[in-house]
Amino acid sequence: MSDNVPAALGQAILGSVALGYAPVIDRQRNILATRLTLAPLRAEAGLDHAATLPALSAVWPKGGELLSPKSEALLAELLTHPPAEPVQIEVPAFVAADEARAEALLALKAAGHTLVLAGLPNAPLAPAVASAFKHVTLDPSQAAAAPAGVQVMHTGVQGMDAIEASFKAGAVAVIGWPMDGAYNAAPASGKTEIAADLQVIVELMSRVDQGDDIERLEQTLKRDPSLAFKLLRYLNSAAFGLPVEVTSFRHAIMLLGYARLKRWLALLLTTASKDHNMRPIMFGALRRGLLLEELAQSFEEREMRDEMFICGLFSLLDHMLKQPFEKLLQSIPMPERVRQALVDETGPYQPYLELVHAIEAGSLFDIRSSCDSLMLAAGELNAAILRALYKASQIE
Numbered sequence: 001m002s003d004n005v006p007a008a009l010g011q012a013i014l015g016s017v018a019l020g021y022a023p024v025i026d027r028q029r030n031i032l033a034t035r036l037t038l039a040p041l042r043a044e045a046g047l048d049h050a051a052t053l054p055a056l057s058a059v060w061p062k063g064g065e066l067l068s069p070k071s072e073a074l075l076a077e078l079l080t081h082p083p084a085e086p087v088q089i090e091v092p093a094f095v096a097a098d099e100a101r102a103e104a105l106l107a108l109k110a111a112g113h114t115l116v117l118a119g120l121p122n123a124p125l126a127p128a129v130a131s132a133f134k135h136v137t138l139d140p141s142q143a144a145a146a147p148a149g150v151q152v153m154h155t156g157v158q159g160m161d162a163i164e165a166s167f168k169a170g171a172v173a174v175i176g177w178p179m180d181g182a183y184n185a186a187p188a189s190g191k192t193e194i195a196a197d198l199q200v201i202v203e204l205m206s207r208v209d210q211g212d213d214i215e216r217l218e219q220t221l222k223r224d225p226s227l228a229f230k231l232l233r234y235l236n237s238a239a240f241g242l243p244v245e246v247t248s249f250r251h252a253i254m255l256l257g258y259a260r261l262k263r264w265l266a267l268l269l270t271t272a273s274k275d276h277n278m279r280p281i282m283f284g285a286l287r288r289g290l291l292l293e294e295l296a297q298s299f300e301e302r303e304m305r306d307e308m309f310i311c312g313l314f315s316l317l318d319h320m321l322k323q324p325f326e327k328l329l330q331s332i333p334m335p336e337r338v339r340q341a342l343v344d345e346t347g348p349y350q351p352y353l354e355l356v357h358a359i360e361a362g363s364l365f366d367i368r369s370s371c372d373s374l375m376l377a378a379g380e381l382n383a384a385i386l387r388a389l390y391k392a393s394q395i396e
Contacts, residue, residue: 015379016041017071020362021287021389024066024153025163026173029279033088034389035155035175037362039070041378056083056386066090066116066175079104086112090137093119102129117150137175140166160277177360178280179319198321200224201269202332208258208265209333214250221249231268238394259303266310267395269332273320281316288312288356290391294384295352295376304337304348311338311349312356318342359385 020037036056056067068090069075078089079101089108095101096117109115109132117136124130124147136146137155140162146152153173154166159180166174204220221228228249235246235256246252253261270285289312296308314334318325325343328334340347351374358366371381 014038014382015377017074017382018362018364018367018378019382019385020359020367021385022175022177022360022362023280023283024173024175025178025280027167029276031279031283032173033066035066035068035090036389037068037070038074039362039364041364041368068118079108082108082111082113086114088114088116090116090118091133093117093121096125096129096133097121097123099126102126105129105132108132116153120146135172140169140171177284178277179284179316198269198272200227201265201272205262205265205269205333208261211258214253217253218249227268227272230272231264234264234267234395260306263306263309266313270313270317270320278320281319284360285313285316285320286395287388287392288315288353290388291356291359291384292349292352294387295355295381297384307335307338308349308352310335311341311353314338315342315353315356355381 017038018041020039022035022037023031024033024035026032038056056065066088067078069078072095075091075095082089091105096105105115106128114134115132117133119138120136120142125133130147130150133147133150135153136150137153138146139156140154151172152170153175154169154171155175157163157166157174157176160178162180163174163176163178200220200223204217207217207220221231231249232246232252235242235252242255244255246255252264256264267286267289270289271282273282289309292312293305293309296305299305299308314332317328317332321328325339329339329343334342337347337349341349341353351370355367355370355374355376358370367381370376371378
């Protein structure tokens with residue numbers, strides 16, 4: 001773990017909650033925030049509020065997170081002991097309608113926190129309380145009109161078509177994911193065509209895989225100077241934690257070696273698309289890669305940790321390049337264990353991908369089931385999630 005990651009995130013924390021995350025996406029497919037859900041892992045388990053809020057605060061980029069507590073106890077703690085830094089908090093409608101909570105809600109608003117109403121109340125809110133909310137999150141199936149002056153965000157949206165439908169229905173933002181299962185469109189016959197702006201990266205990955213000399217690699221990269229700049233920016237980010245600044249592609253190879261360079265070319269490939277519709281998918285791919293890497297920290301083989309990173313990144317490559325994985329393998333070199341997970345849905349990395357799917361969906365049952373099968377403690381998983389979210393915020 002990089003020395004730049006807050007120390008609090010290196011410990012097994014939040015052992016009694018299940019964390020989930022999803023992007024908040026606007027009409028231009030920009031990511032407005034990350035919605036972080038917290039649910040009690042088991043109904044009978046209590047929440048360690050003293051550990052929960054400081055740990056979460058370590059990854060809040062000053063308002064960039066939308067915190068959605070699925071526990072009245074945790075929400076009550078937020079109302080009485082809010083974080084020092086401004087944050088967005090999702091408040092269930094029944095809590096907003098509770099007159100006993102009005103003073104605490106208005107105090108949060110006055111302190112600079114942003115309140116988001118979750119669902120619609122059965123009766124109109126008191127005017128002072130209603131004025132504290134500018135957005136409401138609704139399921140797309142809820143046709144009821146939002147209160148005057150409150151904008152609608154649809155939640156639980158899955159798939160490109162569903163996102164488009166929500167925007168056509170008047171939502172100003174959606175919370176969910178544009179991918180809905182594997183990319184299953186029938187591929188065109190013949191060899192896969194990779195978008196021109198990604199060809200240089202694919203060629204570089206192939207040359208690194210074949211062990212070409214540095215001069216040939218440099219010549220390939222010089223065909224797209226913007227990629228060279230972006231690669232160096234990644235390598236010099238706080239998330240990577242190199243002891244010295246990387247000043248050139250040659251310098252990067254000397255420091256990293258060919259094997260570790262593959263992972264950063266993989267990152268470049270999954271973040272280089274100029275298609276604005278791909279922004280939420282690139283958001284998801286980066287976090288998948290970082291999370292799988294964090295979950296692999298206990299692996300003895302450095303190679304397996306790098307492959308887990310690539311596996312997470314590449315797990316959405318079919319959606320980015322609009323080709324099924326079987327066709328992508330014709331053009332893009334992929335480690336065998338990664339291929340097993342993405343194509344055959346087998347191998348040592350597949351259970352970790354299933355866990356990531358459960359976290360993205362916020363599925364409490366599936367998170368518990370995956371943790372049990374991997375013999376992974378909830379606190380260990382949550383620390384890994386928070387470290388991955390923190391690192392992603394440092395790279396972007």
